[in-house]
Amino acid sequence: MIGQLRLGFWVRVMTTAVAISVALFPFLWMLRTSVASVEEQRSLAISPLPASFDFGNYSAALQEGNLISAMLNGFIVCAAILAFQLITVVPAAFAFSVLRFRGRSVLFLTVLSALLIPVQMTAVPNFLMMNQIGLIDTRWALILPFATSAFGVFLIRQQMSTVPTALVDAARTDGLTTTQTLLRVHTPLAMPAIAAFSLFSFYVHWNDYLWPLLVTRSESLRTPPLALAIFQQVELGFEFGKLCAGAAIVTMPVLIAFLLAQRRFVEGMAGGEIVG
């Protein structure tokens, strides 16, 4: 009996080890390739660590792949998108969760219906719109279509709805205006949801590839995944050392965000997938 349990335990440990190896293998292979010499990259003898470490591929990726300006641009675009989203989403979430007014249900349904529509579907008309108003190949084209988020309204409203009515009444008794109630009571209390949404927004827009591909031409407006994809085309897919270094650089920011705030990150992602 005990022997059986032990066996079961070790089988589970082994299976877990295999699962983790498979989950991490592409990351490790990426890092290994990025520091190994070209001969070693192609050698059939597979050793977990390369014989020598060479970080030349990283500087090559940053310079030849134009990743420095792309990373900078990526941060600017993500920060601008998030700023616009929070300014528009938080008040809307507050209105839906606390205020009672005519047409509330209809308007909330309108927001919910937007959740059913994937971004890719609106790409053609949004591209035509940007083309019409002459914003193609500007930073505005990267930011404006994402200046609000139906998902954000949904996620933050959910948490604001849990604020007790007594607290709202107390705030009003103390003479707080609606705006003050929003800023001093509901925004701090909804901070976990706001954090989860912010991480989700960063994840989505840092990684977005299709939209920047459609609306930018200039090198200075490329976002990290787009710059990486173009680097791959330039290198014709041969210089895997440089490409893997570039891939590691582009992956890093989101990975760090995840490791720093795992719980909120998963909440944002799961919430995003639950409704979207």
Add this chain to the structure above:
Amino acid sequence: MTTGEIRAEKKASAPSRRLHLAGNALRWKGATPWMLLAPALALIIVFTLGPTLVTLLASLSHISLIEKTWTFIGLENYREAINSEEVWQAARNTLIFSVLTIGPSVAIGLGLALLVDSFSRGRAVLRTLLFLPMTANLVAMSIVFSWIFAYRGGFANSLLAVFGVGPLNFLADASTALPTVAALEVWRASSFNMVIYLAGLTTIPLVVHEAAAVDGLRGWAKFRRVLWPLLGPSTVFVTVITVIGAFQVFDSISIMTDGGPLGATETVLYLVYRLGFRIFRFGYASALAFLLLAVTVLLGLARARVLARTELR
């Protein structure tokens, strides 16, 4: 879920509404709610709902980007789509890709969740490590997977060589290209599905486990008769999410195969992209986009219905 959500909301808010009306009702009336909502609503209408209607109109038109003209041509684009071999191939590829992705990623996700849950210690660490694939940048990982499955010097072929097989030209061979792209999606989706199943497992009350123990249910019997039925909502959820994800796959196809070889990995969304933005046939591309949207929305609604039903039970 949509209607269930609204209903639950109404019920919960009924007493508080009375309170507000009894108190200082005027304050909450007037323009305040509208001012708070206006920016978000306007942007949603301009960039999401409006464009969806425009896609519908565009699908009924011939659009010239240079002359900036729209000509109404009725259902002509849809007729062309249905009669196009290219479209059917893309639809087949999308379906095959979905099938290749769903089964493995749901099964692996469930297996991993049960495995992680079976340990009394270290669950948090395991969960973190196994969730990492989901945090990776898809363009970056497409490049890494292209390298792993490269014809010359790729890890997969080095491994196959040990068994005296290959080398296979994974991404350039029409029979292996789509499964290879699907492998990346399975790798990613499994880690996400695991997290959802883990969340599902934690909602099962301890009493259920105790009752199962009393009834002598262990191992496979317990899984089949207790855990699997209780995980039903999670299964519906991950399945629909994975299908929708498979319908929207773009980055990996763009980087790994560009729809090739000979259209073997061209999905419907990728065809929409190619027709719209390489050949500039916006009307025709919109018709395809709208057909894909219709299927996606139907799936979303089906999920909402199933979830609403399981919650009511």
